[in-house]
Amino acid sequence: MTNRREFLKKAGMTAAAAGPAMLAAPHVRAQAPIRWRLQTYAGPALAEHVIKPAIDSFNKIADGQMEIELYTADQLVPTGELFRAMQAGTIDAVQSDDDSMNSPVDIKVFGGYFPFASRYSLDVPTLFHQYGLNEIWEEAYNEVGVKWLSAGSWDPCNFATNKPLKSLEDLKGLRIFTFPTAGQFLARFGVVPVTLPWEDVQVAMQTGEIDGIAWSGITEDYTVGWADVTKYFLTNNISGAWCGSFFANADRWAEVPDNLKELFMLTMDSSHYYRQHWYWGGEAKLRVEGTKLELTTIPEAEWKTVEVEALKFWDETAQISPRCAKVVEILKKYRETMEKAGPPYRYT
Numbered sequence: 001m002t003n004r005r006e007f008l009k010k011a012g013m014t015a016a017a018a019g020p021a022m023l024a025a026p027h028v029r030a031q032a033p034i035r036w037r038l039q040t041y042a043g044p045a046l047a048e049h050v051i052k053p054a055i056d057s058f059n060k061i062a063d064g065q066m067e068i069e070l071y072t073a074d075q076l077v078p079t080g081e082l083f084r085a086m087q088a089g090t091i092d093a094v095q096s097d098d099d100s101m102n103s104p105v106d107i108k109v110f111g112g113y114f115p116f117a118s119r120y121s122l123d124v125p126t127l128f129h130q131y132g133l134n135e136i137w138e139e140a141y142n143e144v145g146v147k148w149l150s151a152g153s154w155d156p157c158n159f160a161t162n163k164p165l166k167s168l169e170d171l172k173g174l175r176i177f178t179f180p181t182a183g184q185f186l187a188r189f190g191v192v193p194v195t196l197p198w199e200d201v202q203v204a205m206q207t208g209e210i211d212g213i214a215w216s217g218i219t220e221d222y223t224v225g226w227a228d229v230t231k232y233f234l235t236n237n238i239s240g241a242w243c244g245s246f247f248a249n250a251d252r253w254a255e256v257p258d259n260l261k262e263l264f265m266l267t268m269d270s271s272h273y274y275r276q277h278w279y280w281g282g283e284a285k286l287r288v289e290g291t292k293l294e295l296t297t298i299p300e301a302e303w304k305t306v307e308v309e310a311l312k313f314w315d316e317t318a319q320i321s322p323r324c325a326k327v328v329e330i331l332k333k334y335r336e337t338m339e340k341a342g343p344p345y346r347y348t
Contacts, residue, residue, distance in 0.1 A: 034066040036092035054271035106321040112179040113239040115310035121241040124153035152272035154242035159234040161212030178214040205229040219282030233293040
């Protein structure tokens with residue numbers, strides 16, 4: 001008993017000397033973990049690559065302080081309602097492009113596939129980190145009470161169809177599942193844009209409701225099963241990389257401790273990095289070794305007219321708002337810089 005009293009007395013003196021910081025640690029660990037619900041635009045098979053590794057890593061390192069529950073395309077709310085659901089707090093965070101989740105901001109047209117805004121996947125992070133798009137996106141989403149967190153690149157936008165495409169004439173009348181802004185642009189060449197829930201696309205191809213898909217590159221076509229219901233893959237694309245972001249409900253983000261915010265930012269970066277090499281390698285490998293899709297190409301000289309039309313589309317988009325005009329100005333400056341730099345930045 002005497003030894004026990006001496007131990008308790010010494011322990012108390014040690015704790016008092018250690019101060020409140022040491023005593024607070026067990027209290028923090030005892031708190032209930034922060035729980036978030038995050039929904040991605042991607043279906044289950046695709047989410048395994050484009051977000052799940054990062055969320056698994058976050059949950060592991062957070063070690064019980066915070067846990068993010070991941071939901072895939074349309075699982076909690078339809079993709080077109082993602083923004084409103086996040087803004088209202090129905091869900092806490094989102095991984096999507098601005099365009100398909102119908103963000104109420106002027107710059108939403110640049111999310112997803114803005115025609116010929118990028119040639120390669122590295123163009124997207126360079127535009128955001130070095131050419132000022134980070135600040136523009138943050139400003140726009142602050143105005144609508146949502147925390148924009150980080151943008152990254154995905155795959156290019158190519159056609160997968162059951163009809164071989166060998167000229168621009170072949171596009172006319174095709175019912176194509178695609179993104180809103182991409183569809184608006186492709187309509188100039190006779191494409192009929194179709195909007196469907198993501199999980200209905202494969203069946204729609206089988207039933208003939210749509211004639212093709214312009215939603216991804218060849219890696220996604222194989223990963224999600226679209227290569228099983230299409231025959232041809234057009235090597236020409238209207239954009240070299242999809243542009244998507246992570247977003248959070250502003251109030252919920254403010255509740256997260258700084259160390260966990262930093263952890264989330266790091267795991268988002270790891271997600272961006274993974275997609276860079278997964279898509280880059282996959283696009284080449286499946287063109288060479290893939291057995292499900294026959295490759296077709298529209299002659300470069302003819303496809304150049306599509307790129308020229310895209311520049312007209314840029315100028316029209318610049319009329320939406322001064323902020324959109326600023327983005328278009330940045331895209332033009334970046335395009336000029338890359339062309340002047342020459343190979344490997346741009347090949348003419």
